[in-house]
Amino acid sequence: MRRKKRVVVLNSITGNWAEQAVVPARQVIPLPASLPVEQAATFFINPVTAYVMIRRVLKVPAGGWLLQTAAGSQLGRMVIRLGRRLGFRTINIVRRDEQVEELAELGGDHVLAFRAEEQPSEELAKVVREITGGGAGCVIDAVGGPLGSAVVDCLGQSGRMLCYGTLDERPLEFSPRVLMSQDASVEGFWLGPWLASQGLLAKLKLIKTVTGLVSDGVLDSEIGETFPLDRVVEAVAASQVTGRSGKVLLGIGE
Numbered sequence: 001m002r003r004k005k006r007v008v009v010l011n012s013i014t015g016n017w018a019e020q021a022v023v024p025a026r027q028v029i030p031l032p033a034s035l036p037v038e039q040a041a042t043f044f045i046n047p048v049t050a051y052v053m054i055r056r057v058l059k060v061p062a063g064g065w066l067l068q069t070a071a072g073s074q075l076g077r078m079v080i081r082l083g084r085r086l087g088f089r090t091i092n093i094v095r096r097d098e099q100v101e102e103l104a105e106l107g108g109d110h111v112l113a114f115r116a117e118e119q120p121s122e123e124l125a126k127v128v129r130e131i132t133g134g135g136a137g138c139v140i141d142a143v144g145g146p147l148g149s150a151v152v153d154c155l156g157q158s159g160r161m162l163c164y165g166t167l168d169e170r171p172l173e174f175s176p177r178v179l180m181s182q183d184a185s186v187e188g189f190w191l192g193p194w195l196a197s198q199g200l201l202a203k204l205k206l207i208k209t210v211t212g213l214v215s216d217g218v219l220d221s222e223i224g225e226t227f228p229l230d231r232v233v234e235a236v237a238a239s240q241v242t243g244r245s246g247k248v249l250l251g252i253g254e
Contacts, residue, residue, distance in 0.1 A: 005030050008044060010195060029203055032211055038223045039214055042247050046075040047219035049191045051210050053162055054082055057189060058138045062087035067128060067136040067154055069143045070167060071108065072099040074221055074247060079140070080108045081218045091128060091136060093151070114147070121150035128154040135159055135182065140189075145170035155184040162189040222246040 010027045031040050039047075060066050066083065070076050071092030083090045084107040092108040094100065095115055103111045110131055114124050129135050135156025141148045145168030152174040155161060159182060163172070172186070179185060195203065213219040224246030227235035232250060239248040 006033060007031060010192065029207060035211055038249060039220060041249060042221040046078060046221060047210050047214055050075050050078045050082060050219060052191065052194060053140055053164065053189055054079065057162065058160055060088045060138050064088045064138065065091060065132045065136045066138040067091040067151060068140045069093045069147055069151060071103055077106060078219050080106050085218050091131060116146035116150050121153050124150050125153040132156060140164060143167045144172060149173045152178055152186060155182055157182050159184040161186045164189045224248050226251045
């Protein structure tokens with residue numbers, strides 16, 4: 001009898017809403033049995049994305065500055081903890097004042113409440129340049145729109161900005177001179193295509209590394225309420241509540 005192995009299926013075309021599916025082997029990645037099922041369910045949503053952006057793409061150096069928007073999100077909190085582990089410093093942008101103290105206690109080096117609709121982008125850029133002594137070397141942005149546009153102005157010399165989300169679906173607006181004068185760049189990041197470019201051994205090494213960081217509490221996901229499948233409408237509503245605590249999960253099967 002063949003042993004069953006727990007895997008994650010990277011099935012971006014049709015999704016995984018099926019009792020059974022046949023997929024190419026390259027889209028299946030084994031996960032260790034030691035990983036709790038709740039953490040396995042969220043593994044490729046935030047933990048791997050955070051680690052790959054920080055360590056494999058931007059390669060944020062120890063002592064360097066990373067600025068991030070949506071810092072109060074699950075991924076944002078992981079980045080703060082990753083900074084404490086690896087020795088880089090974080091500037092964390094949030095919208096709500098009550099998150100400032102919370103993220104500072106978590107380990108964020110600087111936490112700034114900034115509302116792009118109400119405050120001039122020059123104000124944010126001035127503060128960031130004062131903190132960093134010239135601008136942020138690395139930026140990750142999950143928002144876009146006016147806030148994403150504002151943090152472009154915060155890039156330092158040869159700075160790199162990764163756009164990995166569109167919480168605000170409005171486009172970025174900035175002058176090309178911002179990039180030209182700083183020799184900076186703005187890039188898009190999506191985990192699926194990045195993983196597709198990696199070989200099997202590289203993927204297995206990545207899974208081992210991230211699993212260790214999840215087990216150590218650096219990249220673990222905070223889990224909120226779990227709903228059975230027949231309460232999927234309630235689950236969707238809960239997932240859309242502003243300021244909710246933890247990931248909302250669906251419990252499918254036993």
